[in-house]
Amino acid sequence: MNPAERTPKQPTLQTVDRALTFLEYVAAAPEPPTVQQVSEALGLNITTCYHLLRTLVARGYIARHENLTLTLGDGVGALFRAYQRRFDIDDNLKGCVDKLAAQTAETSYFSAVEGNRVILRILVEGSQPLRVSGLFVGRSGDEHLRSSGKAVLAHLDDERRAAVMANCVEGRSETDASALVEKLDRDLRTTRERGWSLDEQDSDIGISSVGAPVFDARREVYGAVGIVVPTTRMEKHRQRYVECVTATAAAMTALLEAAGVR
Incomplete structure (x- = not known):
């Protein structure tokens, strides 16, 4: 389908839509086109195309050559590198979770803040014969109970925390909601002070978890990393688990800072 023939599902800004369509056409063309060829192919007025071209050239997204043909500019390369870096970061974060699972032999996770949810994004099952299973990538909700949710909530600003808690x-009832928020406030204060969160069978009977916040390059909370274990093992090895989890969180934060992730 010709990009110009797409029917948007939501209202769009026509000038921006045309500029992107222009850029997409140049990118997909088998041979570098001229502005006249772009105008004819997209059914756009030639004057409009020149306005779009000047803007795209000024921003570095299109290069115009002496023979009047058009190719992608260096600005597109910068966008691609930023896009590719996201995949590299995800791979590096996965490596950190793999290492945590190997160190502890326990089921390990990384959850990210997305909108008003804390969503499980990376999950590595532990190697213990008796281990926690049943978790899944994409899980969210109950942020006030889960160690990942508590680790994140403790470091959100008041407005964002309230938005998450609304879910x-x-x-x-108003009474129950007020009591829950009051109890959670105490828990989050403790979490901030010690640097890690704890789910002591709040989410599931017989299962406990430890989490620690991960921060981005702005020092804003990006997500949380942690482990989920049978409560009996948590009681025996909590200090070691906490040390492993907080060290992993520090390593992930360093990765995000070095990559300039925001």
Whole structure:
């Protein structure tokens, strides 16, 4: 389908839509086109195309050559490198979770803040014969109970924390919601002070977890890393688990800072 023939599902800004369509055509053309050829192919007025071209050239997204043909500019390369870096970062974060699982032999996770949710994005099962299973990538909700949710909530600003909590208290009476928030505030204060969170069978009976916040290059909370274990093992090895989790969180934060992730 010709890019110009796409029907947007939501209202769009026509000038931006045309500029992107222009850029996409140049990118997909088998041979470098001229502005006249772009105009004819997209059914756009030649004057409009020149306006779009000047803007795209000024921003470095299109290069115009002496023979009047057009190719992608260096600005596109910068966008691609930023896009590719995201995949590299995800691979590096996965490596950190793999290492945590190997160190502890326990099921390990990384959850990211996305909108008003804390969503499980990386999951590595432990190697213990008796281990926690049943978790899945994409899980969210119950942020006030899960160690990942608590680690993140403790470091969000008041407005964002309230937005996340609105989902958690939905359907509860005003009295129950108020009591839940009051209890959580105490828990989050403790979490901030010690640098890690704890789910002591809050989410599931017989299962406990430790989490620690991961920060981006702005020092804003990006997500949380942690382990999920049978409660009996947590009682025996909590200090070692905490040390492993907080060290992993520090390593992940360093990765995000070095990559300039925001």
